[in-house]
Amino acid sequence: MARIRGTQKALELLAQMTTWIVDEPERYRGQWRTSFFQNDHPLHIELGTGRGGFLLALAQREKETNFIGIERFAPVLAKAAKHAEETGAPNVAFLHEDVTRLPAFFSVGEVDRIYINFVDPWPKKRHAKRRLTHTNYLRLYKQILREGGSIVLKTDNEQLFEFSLNEFAENRFQLRGITFDLHHSEFAAGNVITEYERRFIEQGKQIYRCEAIWEG
Ligand SMILES: C[S@@+](CC[C@H](N)C(=O)[O-])C[C@H]1O[C@@H](n2cnc3c(N)ncnc32)[C@H](O)[C@@H]1O
Numbered sequence: 744m745a746r747i748r749g750t751q752k753a754l755e756l757l758a759q760m761t762t763w764i765v766d767e768p769e770r771y772r773g774q775w776r777t778s779f780f781q782n783d784h785p786l787h788i789e790l791g792t793g794r795g796g797f798l799l800a801l802a803q804r805e806k807e808t809n810f811i812g813i814e815r816f817a818p819v820l821a822k823a824a825k826h827a828e829e830t831g832a833p834n835v836a837f838l839h840e841d842v843t844r845l846p847a848f849f850s851v852g853e854v855d856r857i858y859i860n861f862v863d864p865w866p867k868k869r870h871a872k873r874r875l876t877h878t879n880y881l882r883l884y885k886q887i888l889r890e891g892g893s894i895v896l897k898t899d900n901e902q903l904f905e906f907s908l909n910e911f912a913e914n915r916f917q918l919r920g921i922t923f924d925l926h927h928s929e930f931a932a933g934n935v936i937t938e939y940e941r942r943f944i945e946q947g948k949q950i951y952r953c954e955a956i957w958e959g
Pocket residue numbers: 790791792793794813814815816819840841842843860861862863937938939940
């Protein structure tokens with residue numbers, strides 16, 4: 744459960760930052776546009792948003808899109824909220840929640856895009872079900888994605904990338920925009936670098952990236 748993760752201090756901080764951290768997000772299910780953001784813009788969410796740098800930069804760039812970051816670890820989310828306070832984007836919010844609970848927060852077809860950036864690869868086979876691109880997770884994403892909506896995945900881990908491509912294909916997602924070296928590809932120009940991505944670039948690692956389209 745999301746709310747038991749993190750120090751008491753971080754939890755208290757999150758409770759005070761209600762401008763950025765949405766309390767009881769269930770109440771906006773099916774109404775993020777109408778009640779929360781009060782516009783009809785597309786809704787893009789990021790799973791495991793960490794310190795939120797990626798989402799906040801995108802929100803500055805794409806002002807006609809609503810962004811929600813989901814993160815279960817309170818101390819890093821508190822950093823995201825502080826960062827949000829400094830940059831102040833009105834089209835961004837964060838949930839202190841676990842990805843497994845997504846359908847409690849978003850109704851069928853409510854989400855236009857899901858970003859999954861540099862999540863834990865869980866390399867041991869017996870931990871495969873913990874990978875955020877495992878079939879069990881894809882079933883959750885299919886419940887909330889609109890037809891034609893997409894998942895955009897970035898990772899430094901070749902095994903996770905191959906595993907994810909197979910899982911997407913087996914779950915009737917259409918794959919496109921695949922690159923095994925994002926920073927030397929046609930997608931480099933529009934790419935927003937995440938905190939973990941920056942570390943991997945500095946280590947000279949290649950970045951894998953793909954889009955999986957849900958056609959319903
Ligand atoms: C390796 S970090 C990457 C952070 C960020 N996406 C980036 O690229 O810099 C992965 C993050 O995903 C979060 N995470 C992993 N599984 C999660 C889950 N089931 N629900 C919510 N957050 C999760 C972790 O707490 C961690 O902050």
